[in-house]
Amino acid sequence: MVPISWYLVLAGLLFVIGTIGALTRRNGITIFLSIELMLNSVNLVIIAYSRLLGDQLGQLVVLFVMAVAAAEAAVGLALFIAIFRHRQTIDVNRLNLMRW
Amino acid sequence: MELAIFLIFALLALVSAVTVVAHRNPIYSTLSLVVTLAATAVLFVLLGAPFIATLQVLVYAGAIVVLFLFVIMLLNVGREETEGSVTRTGPGQRWGTVVGAGIFAGTLLAILWRTYGRESLDPLTEELVAIKPLAALLFDRYLLAFEVIGLLLLVAVVAAGIVARRPAAEKEG
Numbered sequence: 001m002v003p004i005s006w007y008l009v010l011a012g013l014l015f016v017i018g019t020i021g022a023l024t025r026r027n028g029i030t031i032f033l034s035i036e037l038m039l040n041s042v043n044l045v046i047i048a049y050s051r052l053l054g055d056q057l058g059q060l061v062v063l064f065v066m067a068v069a070a071a072e073a074a075v076g077l078a079l080f081i082a083i084f085r086h087r088q089t090i091d092v093n094r095l096n097l098m099r100w
Numbered sequence: 101m102e103l104a105i106f107l108i109f110a111l112l113a114l115v116s117a118v119t120v121v122a123h124r125n126p127i128y129s130t131l132s133l134v135v136t137l138a139a140t141a142v143l144f145v146l147l148g149a150p151f152i153a154t155l156q157v158l159v160y161a162g163a164i165v166v167l168f169l170f171v172i173m174l175l176n177v178g179r180e181e182t183e184g185s186v187t188r189t190g191p192g193q194r195w196g197t198v199v200g201a202g203i204f205a206g207t208l209l210a211i212l213w214r215t216y217g218r219e220s221l222d223p224l225t226e227e228l229v230a231i232k233p234l235a236a237l238l239f240d241r242y243l244l245a246f247e248v249i250g251l252l253l254l255v256a257v258v259a260a261g262i263v264a265r266r267p268a269a270e271k272e273g
Contacts, residue, residue, distance in 0.1 A: 001223075002106045005212050007143065010110045012208050014117050014136075016201075021121030029126045029172055033133050036164070037117055040140055043152075051147040056234050059152050060242060066159055067249045071256035073164045077171045078260035084175045085266070 007048040014041035028080050028090035032073070039069050106146060113139035130168045137161045148224045151231055 014037060021034030043062045050058020080090050087095065116135035123129045137160045144153035227233065238246055 002103055002146065006106065006110075007147070008211050009208055010113070010143075012204065012211075013114060016204060017114070017117045017121055025121065027126055029168065030121070030129050033120055033126070033129050033168065036133065036160075037120060037136065040137060040160070043156075044140055044143060047144055047147050047149050047152060050149070051228075054228060056228070056237060059149050059234055060238055060245075062149075062152050063155065063238070064245065064249055066155060067253060070159060070164055071252055073167055074256050074260040075263065077167060078264035080171060081175065081264040090175065 004048050004052045008045060011041040011044040011048070014038075014044070026091050026093050028083075028092055028095075031092065032076055032080075036069065036073070039065060102146060106143065109139040109142045112136075113143070126172050127169065130165055130172065133168075134161050134165050137165070148229050150229060151234060 018034045018037035018041065021037065022031050025031050025034065043065055046058045046062050046065070050056065050061075083095065084090055089095075113136050116132040116139065119132040120129045120136060123132065137156055141153040141156040141161075144150070144156060
């Protein structure tokens with residue numbers, strides 16, 4: 001039997017990789033992919049604890065997280081298309097209009 | 101056997117996650133995200149959640165990643181334009197990184213310390229893996245949440261359509 005803490009450590013590492021990507025990359029699409037990575041690692045934690053507690057409610061929570069992630073991806077990518085139409089770039093270093 | 105499967109797919113997930121973050125071409129990043137998601141789906145099966153694993157492959161790897169690829173090819177974003185692949189960091193950010201990494205490592209060690217050897221995983225039973233109680237839970241007790249999620253997806257679709265629409269003035273010219 002694989003101990004539950006191994007899953008938690010794996011999910012933690014995946015979350016950190018996603019965080020590093022979201023904070024350091026400049027391409028808007030890559031930042032978005034990193035956020036998806038972080039959501040996915042959180043799902044892994046929820047499923048692991050659901051297994052530990054023998055409660056299926058965790059699987060439902062993951063279902064809802066996936067639906068929210070899908071909505072977020074749709075709206076976010078639409079925003080990128082709109083931004084690209086105005087600025088011809090989605091490099092976040094050039095989207096600094098609201099930076100002080 | 102289970103340990104071997106876990107190790108193989110955990111390693112696969114980590115390596116492809118690093119590729120997602122590190123690769124300069126967003127198309128390769130997206131494709132290696134598919135590998136990460138598939139490896140995580142295998143781990144979901146190991147944890148006794150085959151339904152979620154199926155959803156992961158269908159919804160995440162199938163629909164969301166295809167949406168990403170579609171937008172990447174539509175916008176024709178290749179390599180990053182500005183110099184260097186990562187943003188410049190100041191000393192404050194560097195110290196923040198060190199502190200954040202330290203806090204995270206401490207949390208991980210604490211988790212390992214508290215749970216090592218103490219977690220008692222019951223062996224997988226039929227009813228733990230079964231879909232029927234899950235469906236009963238979803239369509240009975242949490243029906244309202246299910247409907248709200250459906251409404252949220254509808255709102256998101258309408259919003260995405262409106263935001264990405266070409267402005268009227270541009271269409272005429």
